[in-house]
Amino acid sequence: MTILLTVLGILVFVVGLLFSIAWHELGHLSTAKLFGIRVPQYMVGFGPTIWSRKRGDTEYGIKAIPMGGYIRMIGMFPPGPDGRIEARSTSPWRGMIEDARSAAFEELEPGDEKRLFYTRKPWKRVIVMFAGPFMNLVLAAVIFIGVAMSFGFQTQTTEVAGVQQCVISQSEKRDTCEKKDPVSPARAAGLQKGDKIVAFNGQRVEDWSTLSNLIRKTIGPAAITVERDGTEQVLHATLRKNMVAEKDSNGEVVPDKYVPAGYLGFAASTEIVPLSFPQSVDRMGTMIGDGVESILALPSKIPDLWSAAFGDGPRKDDSPVGVVGAARIGGEVMTLDIPAQNQIAMMLFLLAGFNLSLFLFNMLPLLPLDGGHIAGALWESLRRRLARLFKRPDPGPFDVAKLMPVAYVVAGIFICFTLLVLVADVFNPVKIS
Structure with a gap:
């Protein structure tokens, strides 16, 4: 049964992955067609084509390897300085440039001269290249905000789940009291499991964050109002000074960092609390x-x-995870002993995080990523404006093809990093249980 649930979770994630990729490429496709650019291909996946169908002048299809997708636009790069589309060179770097330029025109048909990508104004090219990542951002926001408002997050409350028996520095990472440890202020005050703290030193409190901050700022006598029966x-x-976990600006605990602060000594209960729309947007x-x-x-x-991949090192919780690792996490979610709605929420959050990563990664101003083409169009717009300002001749389109050697280097680095993450995901995966 566990294996079946794991496979089901992986399949659910793969379907979500394919939809996210198709949604990304739909952003490029729709805006390219809006601006009259010819798009011969719209493909989800890489490798051999499993299925395809031609509609109008575009072939739509699915390929065997669900690791990405693409659309092919005519004229991604302008002709060379001599006006030629294809040339030959013995220089390997020059060859990369010419091969990229040639590929951009290999499906050129009569009448396409006015449907080339590079002939569109820079702001239109920016929209076409930004539309793909933007679609992922929209999908991530819709999923995240929707689940946050309808399902919510595991949240600490002001209800007491348990009382510490003694004062132990959290940096010691032990649970057993020793004779030298003083009695915790909570126990000495008579705080009990099930009590709900409603005020601290006369200030009403409704959430854990406010209560926690008040406790941390207090060393010495304090009046605690609780609701009991x-x-x-x-x-x-009488709160004592103790070494407690440090919190960041968002109120999240910073791992393995401790600061001196006021200490009461109780564990807060947790429950799943839906967020309001402003809270969800802020969390996003x-x-x-x-x-x-x-x-x-x-x-x-x-x-x-x-x-972690090739040695004995542990796989840290914040370690980078690839598609294989994310799919394994999806499979693990389905095997957790939690309610079905929790599993659905976790799978949706996983998909939202994946789409957000696609957006941020593609916005890096590096070729062959979308952000690299955006940077090229913005640079072209800037230098043309400067030329008009200083009454100089129009410099013409910026030849992004000249950056292809750099793009190959960047792509090589990305491939090596992807393979490293893949090995780690297979042999030492991140686990959530």
């Missing part, structure tokens, strides 16, 4: 910020990733 009563505690913004930080931190994670 339907009535409110005030308990008096935080998610985007975390995603940007994760992408910028990728180079620093390579040593740990290498150790």
Whole structure:
């Protein structure tokens, strides 16, 4: 049964992956056709074609390897300085440029001269290249905000789930009290499991974040108002200074970092709480910020990733995960002993995170990514504006093909990184259980 559920989870993720890729390419396709650019192919996947059908002047199809997708547009690069579309050179770097230029025109048909990508104004090219990643951002936002508002997040509350018996520095990472450990302020004050803290030093509190911050700022006497058996009563505690987990600006615990702060000594209950629309949007913004930080931190994670893939190093929770790793997580979600709605929510959050990653990754200003073509169009627009400003001749289209040697290097780095992540995902995967 576990194997069946795992396979089901993987299949669900693959279907979501294929939809995300098709949705991305639909953004490119629709805007390209809107601006009159001919698109000979719209394909989901790579490798051998499994199915295809031609509608109008575009072939739509599905390929065997669900690791990406593409649309083929006519005239992605302008002709060379001599006006020629195809040339020959003994230089390997020059050959890369000429091969890319030749491929951009290999399906040129009579009448296509006015349907070439490079002939469109820079702002139109920016829209065409941005539309793909933008579709992933929209899908991620719709899924994330929809699930956040309808299902919610596991959230700590002000209800007491348990009382600590003694004061132990959290940096010691132990649960057993020793004779030298003083009694916890919560226990000394008579706090009990099931109590709901409604006020701290006279200030009403409705959420854990507010209560936690008040506790951390207090060392010494404090009045704690609790709701117990339907009535409110005030308990008096003397909070102690203790080493507790550090929190970041978003209120999240920072792993393995501790700071001195006020300590009461109880565990908060948790429950799944739906968010309002503004809260969901704010949480989505935080998610985007975390995603940007994760992408910028990728180079620093390579040593740990290498150790996890080829050595004895552990696979960290924040380790980069590829398509195979994400599919395995999807399979693991279906085997968790949790309610079905929790599994659905986790799968949707996984898909939202994947789409957000596609958006952020494709926006990097590097060829062959969409962001590289966007950067090229913006640079062309800037230098043409400068030429008009200084009354110089129009420099013409920016020849993005000249950057193809750099694109090959970038693509090679991406392929090597993808293979490294793949090995780690297969032999030392990230697990959520």
